[in-house]
Amino acid sequence: MSAIEKALYNIQKFQILSLFTSNSATKNVSQAYAFAWEKDLFPIGHHGCDWHLPHEESFKISKAEVDELGDFLDGIEREGKTITFYQLEDHYGVRNGSSWERMDLVFACRYFRLNGWFTEEFWKGMVGHSDCPSESHSILRDYEPRDVYFE
Template sequence: MSTVEQMLYNIQKFQILSLFANDSANRTVSPAYAFAWDKNLFPVGSHGCDWHDAHEACFKIRKTQVDELAEFLDDLEREGKTISFYQLEDHYDVRSGSTWDRMDLVFVCRYFRLDGWFSEEFWKGMAGHSDCPSESHSILQDYEAKDVHFE
């Protein structure tokens, strides 16, 4: 990716997060969409706007990764199954240096939950108990303007 592409991505990210965090602005950016930009993950399923499409190569967590995880979780839920976060890490072989790391999985799962994907019971089965890493508990948290930090 070129320096210009990265600069345009950063400008777009700043504008989206600024709009989301501005208390006086009408909330036109969803928490899920702002979260995706904040955590540098491609916001699959965001049909209200296409601001992210031109920057696909700039996102740290790629569209293909997000799509594949969505499909995997969707298959589980359709079959009436649940998965713990540790099982999800094992499925993606996180401890052996796969393309996923723990926090990327947490971020994408939190994005899915914020965007209304899958049932609350599904998410509680993954991260709503003591048999999961503490980082995964954030999947169940909302994302608000006060969570945006420009540091």
């Protein structure tokens, strides 16, 4: 990515996070959309705005990765099953040098939950017990303006 593309991406990211954290804005950005931008995750579930589309190549966690993970989790839930976070890591080979890192999976899953995708029972089956790393418990948390730091 060129320096200009990176600069434009960062300006857009700043504007979205600024709007999300603004106390004076009359319209706001959703938790999920702001979270995706903060974590550099392509926001696949937002078709009402297209601010992210020109920056597809700039996101660390790509559209293809987010799409594939969403499809994989959707298939599990449609079968009435659940998956633990450690099983999810094993599926993607996180400890064997895959393109996925633990925190990227946490961010993607939290983004899906913030979007209201999958049931709370599904998420609790993934991280509501001891068969998961402590970092993954953040999947169950909301994302608030106070969570954004401009440092």
